[in-house]
Amino acid sequence: MAMRDLVTGGAACAVPGATSSSNPLGALANALVGSSSKTQERLKEIPTTPGTSGSVFPDFGQQVGLPGSELDQQQFLPPSARGSEFLNQFRAVDHGGFNDAWDDIHRPQGRESVRFQEFDNIYNEGVGSQHQPILDGPPQRVLSHFLHSFVESSRSGVPLHPTPLPVLGLSEGDKRCIRDRSGIMARHIFADKSEDFINAQVNALLSSLDIDNDLRMKGPSRFQELDEYWNESQGAMNRAALPSDRWVSEFQQQRPVVDPNAWAHAFEQQHGANGWASEFEQEQNQMSLMNPMGAANAPNLAAMEQTRMLAETMSRNNDPKFQNSKFLQFVSKMSRGELIMDDNQVKSAPGDWASEFEQQHDVGGAWANQFARNEASVGPDGWANQFSAELGEHELGGDQWVNEFSKLNVQDWADEYSNQVENGVFEDNAADNWAHAYDEFLNEQAAFKQDASRGVYVFSDMNPYVGHPNPLKEGQELFRKGLLSEAVLALEAEVLKNQDNAEGWRLLGIAHAENDDDQQAIAAMMRAQEADPGNLEVLLALGVSHTNELEQAAALKYLYSWLSNHPKYRELAFQEPSNSLHYADVTNLFNEAAKLAPDDADVHIVLGVLYNLSREFDKAIEAFETALKLRPRDYSLWNKLGATQANSVHSADAILAYQQALDLKPNYVRAWANMGISYANQGLYEESIRYYVRALAMNPKADNAWQYLRISLSNSSRTDMLKACSDRNLDLLQKEFPL
């Protein structure tokens, strides 16, 4: 049925039993305005309702939002009201005279639901309503519907008004959960609305559910404080003429979540259009058992609390540079729970919520496992551990949970922080520190991405060598020429083509190690080892890379595997396979091997690495020097000697050794970066910068070098170049710091 028909009243539009049979819209309007004198009086008193926009029927929206009309609500839950969402929406928000009008046209039930279906579709702007709202029945259905109304009201801009609902029997935990979530949700789904509107919406929702007052009395004051802070910070931001949107959009450019509605879409895709409300229902079922959401959220709440107080203190700093800093805004956002730090990733809160739901619902019954996983992902919190132990034993009521929360003791620190700030302990550049922290944070995000996928090889996005007839040969050729980054691409193409090519993975690993990227080197070498478990070069490379990452147990394991897989030294290995290797035993084995074959440079190299593990640097240097006599043109051996000397603070020697390595292999990124480290450790920051920049020019993906460059820049009074560093502007850096 077309809209036109609704207005003009087509043949298909007959409204049985209605006063005006030819025009359904007219009938509705008449009924609205005319059927009740009470309603008419009230209509005259309607103040302008703020924030209505985007609705197909804005006027209806305003009329529906009769202030105070809920007070004389008599009956708003007709039995089996299977009418349209649109009209139920009205019912949910206005229970005054409109109900009479509704009853007038609605009494002959049945056809209307068909007729108003299209109305629905128009109303929902094509979103469609797949759910069948019911306002009576089991409490969960009512709640579900009510929450739907809340969400729906975002589409129309119709203010939601407090609604007396039947007793739903929500527990404290339920209420807290709804309260937490709805506030956060509202700021996202009503992103285009004013703050007043959002607050009104949330308050209407909460007071209808009888949540607000209850919690404020019984619960800790944190929510109230949070609200106050929110209002306060909004004021502060307006004063500073800082539209938070600007920050949001900027932030979103950095983050995968671009569309503010992405949460809603993603959620609907996964859970159907019923999305939030039905999930809420499910959650309720779960919460009647325990309170897993609260538990999983506790560290986030703690972080929120911390950041709130931090933001408050920080906002007292009058430095305009600081006030305008993205970092302060970032902290503010976190403090409002709009952003959540979770396992090193920042998420906008509802997204996090959705994924949390997924985690919790996908596996159904195995809740305990879920919690364990959550616990792992939310980080090292002794409290979480304690909580999980308690959960295993008995149900935790909401109040207990609150008590647990308060044990997190964030208050102590915040108090101290405030005191100290007020006493002026900070130096002038304290604000700068915090302001820079934001930039650094963005860099960290890049680094963490890598970290999260530890052990998993990360392929380059664009690879011109894919489709090359013989990428392995090409890769070997490029490697020989010293074009490491190019060689990496060609070798990636090779292992994409032949996933079990041990040589492809091995050389790829070597290329990454020489390119100063141990994470990728380890990932590639692990694939090489899978394909060829006994490959000695691979085992040694894994031992070296793990040593560099200070992962001593793993390093020891691979170095021992080198010996136990070596045809010549195999018989030296322990007769019984040992799960717990003792460092001294392994070293002894290699010393025996060295006696057996004093001319095998490899044994001396492994010994040198082993002594690095135990920080017996003099012995390590001796071992590498012995190996170098046997293999003087091994550039990686020169670098190993240099690094050992540098770590044992013989920096001048180290630089000579690196120089040897670079003479043999000018594009050896690792040696360039190590040069930088040696200078930096001697306090020669200006010098170190040039070497870091040189290394980065050859491999912009060498994250360690970027981090070290930042440290050197801030130590060398070249903070003016910090921005170039965060932007990874190599052209500028190379021009500024030529070698």
Place this chain on the structure above:
Amino acid sequence: MADSTAPKLKAEALFDLMKLHLATEAGKETAKKVGYVYQLNIAPKKIGFDEQIYIIDLKKGEIIKGPTEGVKPDATFSFTDDDFIKIATGKMNPQIAFLRGAIKLKGSLAAAQKFTPDIFPKVSKL
């Protein structure tokens, strides 16, 4: 390294390097610039569990394996081994780590503010 199969902290390796570094001119210079005493509670996996205590005394330029009597740190940090290494190598900003709850902090904030990657030697790569 002791002959032990107990899981080794990466922090321990770094502290061994740092002890050497603090004996150099550059190391002494750095220590002098900072001049605070830090206590680090480093946990292998979870903050508060199996923590190893280290005192980084940048007044005297030494590192002591704790717990020790009579040392009053200006600031005490608790973190996991991994997070500590990230902070010490510049991979993680201490302020952000704090916001994330990855650092628990007690004591003087002025001292805490000076706890940066600058005080740690950079590890050269084999």
